[in-house]
Amino acid sequence: AQSVSQHNHHVILSEAASLELGCNYSYGGTVNLFWYVQYPGQHLQLLLKYFSGDPLVKGIKGFEAEFIKSKFSFNLRKPSVQWSDTAEYFCAVHDYKLSFGAGTTVTVRA
């Protein structure tokens, strides 16, 4: 099974700052890639996904992620965060099952 590494455990930002969360997985082959988000008090929900095609994918709420196959990476970005982006973010990789990273808590200060 894949091992999924998220580079940061906790990120603290001010509003309007840019956000980048790193995600690497352990080995190649055909994979589907996901970022999930859990806002305080809410269900885990899909932020964006990559199955094939353009390696730059756009998701909800202004988020995007770039798949770099040679680096086994799928990093999440947002150019300008808002207070409402405070949440926990999970990277996940599917080969024969869905494997999650440990999550990154993002705190945006107003």
Next chain:
Amino acid sequence: SQTIHQWPATLVQPVGSPLSLECTVEGTSNPNLYWYRQAAGRGLQLLFYSVGIGQISSEVPQNLSASRPQDRQFILSSKKLLLSDSGFYLCAWSVLPGGEQYFGPGTRLTVT
């Protein structure tokens, strides 16, 4: 639209007692169903998945079992709980294996 329900939301059980957590999905047929456990700082760990009634695959050998008695019902059970079974249990469903998964609200289990 599809919805997923889990109950109970929270549960406190003594060591050695049985467990039954239920998950139901509405608004779709023949979903793929999943049970995960989420530990603080460790992400989600897949415990069981099911592609159809009576079809259960176990990912992690442990004190738990799963059953799917109906198309949209998925049950997580234990005959005797251990302290290590404490955690946050999430149920999820997908249309296709490998596709995006939709998660329920979770059950917080504390074994005392």
